[in-house]
Amino acid sequence: MLTAMPIRWRLTLFHVLTVLGIGVLLVIGLFAVFGIAVSEAVEQQASSRANEAARIIESTGGLSDDDLASLGRDNVIIIGLDERGAVVAQTGGGIPAGTTVPGELWKEVLANGEGNGGDHLGPLAPWDDSIRYLHAEPVNAPGSPIRVVEAVVSYDYVGQTQFEIVTLLFAGIGILVIVLVSIGSFFLVRFSLAPVADIARSAAEITAVDLSRRLPVRSNRDELGQLAVTFNELLERLEDAFRHRERALEDQRRFVADASHELRTPLTSILGYARMLRSWGLADPEAAREAVIALEREAGRMEALVERLLQLARSDEGAPLRLEAHDLREIVAHAAQRARASVTVAARPGVTVRNEIPSEPVMVVCNAEQIGGVIDIVLDNAARFSPPNGEITIRLSSTPAATGTPGVPDRAMVTVSDRGPGIAPADQKRIFQRFYRAEISRTTRGSGLGLAIAHETLRRHGGSIAVASTPGRGSTFTIRLPLAPSIATEAFGPA
Numbered sequence: 423m424l425t426a427m428p429i430r431w432r433l434t435l436f437h438v439l440t441v442l443g444i445g446v447l448l449v450i451g452l453f454a455v456f457g458i459a460v461s462e463a464v465e466q467q468a469s470s471r472a473n474e475a476a477r478i479i480e481s482t483g484g485l486s487d488d489d490l491a492s493l494g495r496d497n498v499i500i501i502g503l504d505e506r507g508a509v510v511a512q513t514g515g516g517i518p519a520g521t522t523v524p525g526e527l528w529k530e531v532l533a534n535g536e537g538n539g540g541d542h543l544g545p546l547a548p549w550d551d552s553i554r555y556l557h558a559e560p561v562n563a564p565g566s567p568i569r570v571v572e573a574v575v576s577y578d579y580v581g582q583t584q585f586e587i588v589t590l591l592f593a594g595i596g597i598l599v600i601v602l603v604s605i606g607s608f609f610l611v612r613f614s615l616a617p618v619a620d621i622a623r624s625a626a627e628i629t630a631v632d633l634s635r636r637l638p639v640r641s642n643r644d645e646l647g648q649l650a651v652t653f654n655e656l657l658e659r660l661e662d663a664f665r666h667r668e669r670a671l672e673d674q675r676r677f678v679a680d681a682s683h684e685l686r687t688p689l690t691s692i693l694g695y696a697r698m699l700r701s702w703g704l705a706d707p708e709a710a711r712e713a714v715i716a717l718e719r720e721a722g723r724m725e726a727l728v729e730r731l732l733q734l735a736r737s738d739e740g741a742p743l744r745l746e747a748h749d750l751r752e753i754v755a756h757a758a759q760r761a762r763a764s765v766t767v768a769a770r771p772g773v774t775v776r777n778e779i780p781s782e783p784v785m786v787v788c789n790a791e792q793i794g795g796v797i798d799i800v801l802d803n804a805a806r807f808s809p810p811n812g813e814i815t816i817r818l819s820s821t822p823a824a825t826g827t828p829g830v831p832d833r834a835m836v837t838v839s840d841r842g843p844g845i846a847p848a849d850q851k852r853i854f855q856r857f858y859r860a861e862i863s864r865t866t867r868g869s870g871l872g873l874a875i876a877h878e879t880l881r882r883h884g885g886s887i888a889v890a891s892t893p894g895r896g897s898t899f900t901i902r903l904p905l906a907p908s909i910a911t912e913a914f915g916p917a
Contacts, residue, residue, distance in 0.1 A: 437607035438600060445596055461555075464575045468539060468557035471498050472573035476559040483566045485511045498575050502561075502568035503528055510568050528570045531558040621650055634661065681731055688720040688727075695720075731871070743789050743882060747906050750784040750793075750834050754818045757797035761814065765805050772811030775801070779818050784834050785906040792879050793903070796887075799872040800838045800899045807842035807897075815839045820905060836901040844893040853889065876901075 475493050479485060485493070485502060493500045494513030502511035507522045507529070517523070531538050539557030558572045620638045628635050636657060637650040695703075695713040703709045758777040765773045786793075797816070804814045817837045845853065854877040873887075880887050884904050891897035 433611040434604065434607045437611075438604050441603045442600060445599065449592055449596070464555045465539060465557070467496070467498065468555050468573040468575040469537070471500060471575075472537065472539075472557045472559040472571050475500050475502070475571040475573065476561045479561045479566055479568050479571065480563045483563055484568065493573075498573055501572045501574070503570040503572065504567045505532065505569045507570075523572070525556075527556060527558050528572060531560050532570050535560050621653070625653075628657065681727075685724065685727065688724045691720045692717055692724075727871070743792070745787050745789055745883075747785055747787050748790045748793075750786050750788075750818060750836070750903070751779045753790055753794050754779060754797060754816060754836060757794055757801060758816055760798060761801040761805060761816075764802065773805060773808045773814065774812075775805075775814045775816070777816045777818075780820075784818060784820055786834050786903045787906045788883050788903060793883065796876040796879050796901065797836060797838070799876045800887075800901070803872065804838055804840035804842065804897070804899075808840050809842065812841045832905050832907075834903045834905055836903075837898055838901075839896060839898040841896040844895055845889065845891040845897055846893055850889055850891060854887070 471493055475485065475489075478489050478493075479502070482489075485500070490500060490511065490513045498513070500511075500513045501509060501517070501523065503523060504510050508520050509517050509523060510519070512519075527538060527540065537557065537559040539555060554574050554576050556572055556574045558570055561568050561571055624635060624637045636654045639647050639650045639654070695717050699710060699713050703713050754777060758775055761775045765775060801814065801816065808814060815838070817839075819835050819837075821833050821835050854873050856871060856874040877887055880901065880903070886902050888900050888902075889897060890900070
């Protein structure tokens with residue numbers, strides 16, 4: 423049954439029942455206190471009336487009708503007894519004069535000479551079986567037949583009026599409290615659970631298409647606020663994940679489109695030469711030879727493009743690198759030698775490659791083949807855009823990081839400078855993107871993947887590549903790699 427009720431009604435019912443239980447316990451306790459108070463009031467009233475009657479008898483020698491009327495107010499029964507316990511005087515006339523009152527209390531008081539009281543049957547016992555409080559006081563009045571005065575007070579009479587008042591008061595207050603607690607609990611629970619409704623409403627409006635919405639947070643100091651904050655943090659992570667996924671899918675789509683476009687050109691050339699050979703080229707030995715050379719060239723171009731695509735794909739997949747400590751001087755020197763041979767083979771007139779390598783080892787932890795390939799890419803770009811008789815300079819050095827200890831180098835730096843036409847500022851921000859080719863590079867053969875491969879390779883090595891160029895004055899590419907920590911410590915002392 424409770425599971426079918428809304429939480430707000432469950433909490434309201436719990437509060438009402440809790441208050442009702444506390445009220446019942448409080449009423450029981452108050453009635454117990456009330457009973458004790460009534461008993462004390464009855465005992466006090468009986469004792470005071472008995473003492474008052476004894477003093478009057480000792481002063482006047484007896485009790486007049488006026489004295490009895492005054493002493494018998496509030497339904498108090500006053501009985502004067504002689505030394506045998508016989509009734510001498512009384513209020514109300516309920517007991518015949520001379521009747522001996524049963525009980526031992528008056529005998530004890532007469533014997534001890536001290537007043538005493540207790541719960542007893544009424545003075546008309548056994549005819550009156552109600553429980554009353556009886557207090558007896560000794561009387562020392564020579565010449566008066568009265569030796570003991572008894573004052574009898576009914577518990578029922580004293581407590582009845584007060585009981586009715588207290589009962590009505592408690593009933594009225596109890597009903598009012600239950601009504602107020604019910605209303606207050608309902609609105610308090612409703613206000614406290616309002617964030618839950620807001621969270622549910624906002625969560626229902628959040629979809630995979632729009633993850634930018636957030637749950638409302640009224641206060642992060644309570645549990646609901648902390649839940650909303652935690653859920654918002656989860657949404658932020660989901661939004662970032664979806665954003666990265668969309669960016670990755672978009673890059674993948676663009677990558678496939680660009681790769682298809684780049685592969686279309688050599689495929690078109692191969693298909694054209696193949697058709698020419700099939701139609702008439704085989705009959706002309708010279709044309710056939712030129713076609714075969716062109717087919718081999720285009721196939722080689724496709725092979726290089728596919729190899730670079732595979733290299734980028736492996737980089738995207740995060741394939742593990744086999745890293746070892748290498749002296750970067752050897753990698754740079756070999757790359758410079760390959761560049762000189764490439765310049766000679768490509769018949770670029772007067773272009774020279776000069777390298778500046780320090781005498782001390784520059785140790786890095788890297789994949790030597792991949793880092794050599796990065797330097798080859800940068801040198802090849804510099805050679806392709808160098809003017810006749812131009813000079814390409816490759817320098818190797820080490821430099822302290824901006825956040826490192828001053829004077830302690832922890833970065834190896836390779837710079838490649840040329841005297842080519844330079845790169846426009848707008849192109850400098852995009853030349854490391856895949857398949858992007860600056861306007862000046864469109865006149866040369868290339869896929870636009872070289873610098874993207876260099877950027878990805880260095881990123882996986884913890885390094886970076888940057889360009890500084892002024893149109894018409896050449897370009898400088900800077901490659902940075904972290905030095906091997908143990909080598910840096912041995913060469914330059916502890917950081």
